[in-house]
């Protein structure tokens with residue numbers, strides 16, 4: 001069973017080529033756009049879902065309740081680069097993140113980093129495999145994948161509202177051109 005403890009893996013265990021991506025503090029979308037051509041968002045899911053077991057504590061939920069979940073692929077042309085999964089804490093929709101339901105194919109980062117009143121909390125990292133739902137969702141969306149992928153996540157908050165954003169890095173990201 002995957003738990004919150006999974007997300008305390010040291011960065012040094014990740015492939016060195018991934019470190020700049022895993023540690024990037026500003027918008028990941030902007031960094032992708034600087035390193036790859038034709039970066040765009042493919043919306044996979046935007047609706048009500050239950051958070052994963054290792055997300056509940058981060059978003060302030062005592063037990064799994066349906067909340068707004070958004071899943072996208074960030075691609076360069078037809079090449080998937082990142083699978084992103086964002087889940088809103090139960091009070092997020094009454095407050096600052098209610099626009100999440102209308103984000104569409106606009107990158108979430110363009111919204112989150114445009115509002116200085118939104119706080120980004122520290123990043124954490126995790127090596128995931130087919131036992132984790134995010135690995136399975138990424139494989140469904142992007143096709144065959146290595147048995148182990150690296151992911152990062154961070155909480156965005158606006159007052160009491162919380163939004164947990166997780167990004168799974170896909171193999172093509174190691175082939176950046178810029």
Ligand SMILES: C=C(O[C@@H]1C=C(C(=O)O)C=C[C@H]1O)C(=O)O
Nearest residue numbers: 027028029072084106107108109
């Ligand atoms: C949070 C950011 O937004 C990116 C775009 C996302 C989306 O459109 O759902 C989700 C996570 C990020 O990969 C960012 O650019 O850093």
